[in-house]
Amino acid sequence: MPQATADLFSSPCLQFKGSMVPLTTLELLYFEPDKFSEELREKVKQAPNLFHNLPIVVGLEKLAEAHSPLDFSLIQTLCEQEGIRLIGVRTDAPEQTSAAQTAGLAVFQPSRGTRNAEAETPVQEPAPSAATETGRDEAQPQRVANRVITTPVRSGQQVYAPGGDLIVLAPVSAGAEILADGNIHVYAPLRGRALAGVQGNASARIFCQSLEAELVSVAGQYKISEDLQGEHWKQAAQICLDGEKLTIKAM
Amino acid sequence: MERVTKLSKIIVITSGKGGVGKTTTSASIASGLSKLGHKTVVIDFDVGLRNLDLILNCERRVVYDFVNVINNEASLNQALIKDKYTENMSILPASQTRDKEALSKEGVERVLNELSETFEYIICDSPAGIEHGAMMALYYADEAVVVTNPEVSSVRDSDRILGILHSKSRRAEMGLDPVKEHLLLTRYNPERVQNGEMLSVQDVEEILAVPLLGVIPESKSVLTASNQGVPVIHDQQSDAGQAYADAVARLLGEDREHRFLDVQKKGFFQRVFGGKA
Numbered sequence: 335m336p337q338a339t340a341d342l343f344s345s346p347c348l349q350f351k352g353s354m355v356p357l358t359t360l361e362l363l364y365f366e367p368d369k370f371s372e373e374l375r376e377k378v379k380q381a382p383n384l385f386h387n388l389p390i391v392v393g394l395e396k397l398a399e400a401h402s403p404l405d406f407s408l409i410q411t412l413c414e415q416e417g418i419r420l421i422g423v424r425t426d427a428p429e430q431t432s433a434a435q436t437a438g439l440a441v442f443q444p445s446r447g448t449r450n451a452e453a454e455t456p457v458q459e460p461a462p463s464a465a466t467e468t469g470r471d472e473a474q475p476q477r478v479a480n481r482v483i484t485t486p487v488r489s490g491q492q493v494y495a496p497g498g499d500l501i502v503l504a505p506v507s508a509g510a511e512i513l514a515d516g517n518i519h520v521y522a523p524l525r526g527r528a529l530a531g532v533q534g535n536a537s538a539r540i541f542c543q544s545l546e547a548e549l550v551s552v553a554g555q556y557k558i559s560e561d562l563q564g565e566h567w568k569q570a571a572q573i574c575l576d577g578e579k580l581t582i583k584a585m
Numbered sequence: 586m587e588r589v590t591k592l593s594k595i596i597v598i599t600s601g602k603g604g605v606g607k608t609t610t611s612a613s614i615a616s617g618l619s620k621l622g623h624k625t626v627v628i629d630f631d632v633g634l635r636n637l638d639l640i641l642n643c644e645r646r647v648v649y650d651f652v653n654v655i656n657n658e659a660s661l662n663q664a665l666i667k668d669k670y671t672e673n674m675s676i677l678p679a680s681q682t683r684d685k686e687a688l689s690k691e692g693v694e695r696v697l698n699e700l701s702e703t704f705e706y707i708i709c710d711s712p713a714g715i716e717h718g719a720m721m722a723l724y725y726a727d728e729a730v731v732v733t734n735p736e737v738s739s740v741r742d743s744d745r746i747l748g749i750l751h752s753k754s755r756r757a758e759m760g761l762d763p764v765k766e767h768l769l770l771t772r773y774n775p776e777r778v779q780n781g782e783m784l785s786v787q788d789v790e791e792i793l794a795v796p797l798l799g800v801i802p803e804s805k806s807v808l809t810a811s812n813q814g815v816p817v818i819h820d821q822q823s824d825a826g827q828a829y830a831d832a833v834a835r836l837l838g839e840d841r842e843h844r845f846l847d848v849q850k851k852g853f854f855q856r857v858f859g860g861k862a
Binding site: 485486487488489490491504505507508509510523525 | 741742744745747748749751752763791792794
């Protein structure tokens, strides 16, 4: 198509766009190569499809010895052995930053949301709903950017509500993915994947009219469809974190 | 290039999954519309695997094709083939020797613009998959008929195509009214639904949440018709032919009750002699 090619060449060949890309974070509490490898393999075994070629970022906010630089090349190799692609490190400690850069990894600044959640998690008890409401408000004092979706979210589509709640008034199909920094509400069957609190907000919840999901996750703690079969399957349900454990309750 | 006149309607027949009956449906819907007096053209977008000309029994008359017209190697009038059975219908066959990359966005738009000057309905028979050919078939659509078989993988692929219609079509990209979606369930066998071997109409409607255009029963007449090169809608004795006629009427806005959804009770003689309807 010569004409089309000519048109194409008259315009610039690249442009920059700001966008939010959801990434899985691996939170490192301490680093012990053998144990790391073993635990990682165990996790991957639970959901091989989820982890296959998954790009991840290592978060160092909870690292015990925060200031002795880690061997990131080794971590990268261990991840690669499980088919996971380590692409960066989230830290603001200068020692770790330079170690990560030496290993050729990107360095991300810890986001405000994460730090807030950090400060909160120890205090936050598995809360009755009223308390959760206030907890959420504290986590995000000014920014409330809720997103409302009124049409079905189809297989292959991804919808993200950065900095707020995601409210869906139509079915979420198998093979679709919905994400929010805050809560997720689905006033229809939830058949796809729903990830609430993706920036680490541990008080986020998922509410749905019929729980038929492939995967639900709050602040990185997830359950796959297999683990969801049971008394709440195809029922109205809410999903929240009880400490470190993801729990499902009837609504 | 802006479309100047917008009197014609572009309808894509799509599904995601292969072998569900897109081409059969394209041929029958196009024939049905033209039988009712509407000037209709049906375009085969399945470059490299063209079939529509076989279903319409005009494969021996193909000289130029869609890709020739896009590349300005032939005029539209040279490539269009008049249908054998109905008066108001033409066929734009696909090329068998090229690949789907030959369909450029600008070229497709130019051809559609030119067709919309003469035809009321432009039916685009999409190839399977979600690759370039399928994207081109659905990009300019005003309406979409999503052909689905009552089984899980077909429903999943239809769902994916509906998502693409909603996000990647011209109407979505330009923020116009969304593409009007229709669900057409084909190869429906009420007996197997009753035995729990097939998804029911209700199951599929619930998952896809799209208005139902029609249910085409599984029928021997479909295969016979396609082998003979006569669109099944011309066989008004068959249940599939009648179901397609109903679907065409609904596409034109008529309100018709859905038929062939329940198991036919066998009559006394059929039970005794085991005859098949």
